[in-house]
Amino acid sequence: MPKPSLSRFSSFLLGGLGFVATGAGVAAVLAWTLQTGAHHTITGTFIAFAVFVAVSDLLEVPLERNAVFSLALAPGLAFALLRRCPDGATAATCRGILPTHIGEVAAVFIIGMGAALAVRAATRRPLRLPVVAVRLLVVLGAAATYRALAPVAPDRFNFGPSHAPVSILGLVGILITVTMLDVVLHAALTVAGEDRPYGRLVLDQLRATGPLLLSSVSVAALLALSYPALRAWTLPVFMAPLAATQFSFKQVATIRRNYLQTVGALAKVPEMAGYTEAGHSRRVADLSVAIAKELGIGDPELHEIEYAALLHDIGRISLPDPEEASKSTSTLQLALVGAGIIEETGHLPTVARMVRDQHEPYRRRGEEVNRALPLGAKIVKVASAFDDNAEPPGPGRTPREAVERLYLGMAYDYDPQVIQALARVLERQGDI
Numbered sequence: 001m002p003k004p005s006l007s008r009f010s011s012f013l014l015g016g017l018g019f020v021a022t023g024a025g026v027a028a029v030l031a032w033t034l035q036t037g038a039h040h041t042i043t044g045t046f047i048a049f050a051v052f053v054a055v056s057d058l059l060e061v062p063l064e065r066n067a068v069f070s071l072a073l074a075p076g077l078a079f080a081l082l083r084r085c086p087d088g089a090t091a092a093t094c095r096g097i098l099p100t101h102i103g104e105v106a107a108v109f110i111i112g113m114g115a116a117l118a119v120r121a122a123t124r125r126p127l128r129l130p131v132v133a134v135r136l137l138v139v140l141g142a143a144a145t146y147r148a149l150a151p152v153a154p155d156r157f158n159f160g161p162s163h164a165p166v167s168i169l170g171l172v173g174i175l176i177t178v179t180m181l182d183v184v185l186h187a188a189l190t191v192a193g194e195d196r197p198y199g200r201l202v203l204d205q206l207r208a209t210g211p212l213l214l215s216s217v218s219v220a221a222l223l224a225l226s227y228p229a230l231r232a233w234t235l236p237v238f239m240a241p242l243a244a245t246q247f248s249f250k251q252v253a254t255i256r257r258n259y260l261q262t263v264g265a266l267a268k269v270p271e272m273a274g275y276t277e278a279g280h281s282r283r284v285a286d287l288s289v290a291i292a293k294e295l296g297i298g299d300p301e302l303h304e305i306e307y308a309a310l311l312h313d314i315g316r317i318s319l320p321d322p323e324e325a326s327k328s329t330s331t332l333q334l335a336l337v338g339a340g341i342i343e344e345t346g347h348l349p350t351v352a353r354m355v356r357d358q359h360e361p362y363r364r365r366g367e368e369v370n371r372a373l374p375l376g377a378k379i380v381k382v383a384s385a386f387d388d389n390a391e392p393p394g395p396g397r398t399p400r401e402a403v404e405r406l407y408l409g410m411a412y413d414y415d416p417q418v419i420q421a422l423a424r425v426l427e428r429q430g431d432i
Helices: 004-036 044-058 073-081 102-122 129-152 168-194 198-267 280-294 301-310 314-318 322-327 332-344 349-357 375-390 399-408 416-428
Strands: none
Touching: 044 073, 044 102, 044 198, 073 102, 073 129, 073 168, 073 198, 102 129, 129 168, 168 198, 198 280, 198 301, 280 301, 280 375, 280 416, 301 349, 301 375, 314 332, 332 349, 349 375, 375 399, 375 416, 399 416
């Protein structure tokens, strides 16, 4: 369980993030209102982009570990890129018009996200308020960056209509700002919930959302260029590819979830047949994932380690008698049979190798460290040995005593860095 200090930190961070986002949004709206006057607040473009933000947010993309990516980022950024000429202005007199005011961007995004939250509440979907706060801060930061950079760029660094160009320099600035803010803030939310090293979480977040952020900025530029010509047709034209993107990501998430369910069901076969303790494979998988995260391993390697941990004992089903299982633990034959079963599926070759190599020692007597041994195999070996020594609980089978036994095998059987990571995980969980 998380430590009380972590829970307090998490609450403080989430509350502070919401306060900052709300304050920044309100301040931007007030500044815009005071500068431009209330007669500019409601226009057809304003309403259209607020609707676009709301609809796009409901088409969120599922990511790893129950995270989501909001497609509302694209229309929010697109609105920030617009240079709308006043009524009656010509292309010549419209030159030099600054991009959309930050306050107007904030107003459109807040109204659009508010409508999306109302729909979520009515349909009993998760509100994800901290994520909404991050989105607002990202859009405001991007709008401020573009408004600062767009006017200073020479005309040759612009593209699109001469009276409403899109600045390449500003677009690069938006991409950098969006990536930095989104990755850093979402990593902060994750570390508040998981207590993992922050630097590693930033890399994981960048790996997971980097391509989506680049795609959002690209779509925003196309949307800003298309809107003056398409007007009312912009929403239906752009919603089709966005909906297709969301559907594709949902299909990938469903396939991954089905993979895990299938692997989990297969992992229970040795337990149901009496070859291993009940819950052993799931405990080993959870501990292996925790150790891997501690060592800085991210997706997709994290999934492969989880699969290998769930299936590390699948070779035991080749034994004719469960009573022989304890005498044959971690033998080469069982590892080879288990790897062969996985290879027969035609998928997960890396997982098969981890299962095959998890019987190998960290190094043999008189030899150097086996550097060809996959780190995942070493993690599964340590996690399985720990569970064997700690479950079921009893005299001499406490987590601390189980770790001490692993330390005794650190010279040859177990990788020292993996055991040290295990100790840190258990200490953070309050088990030792």
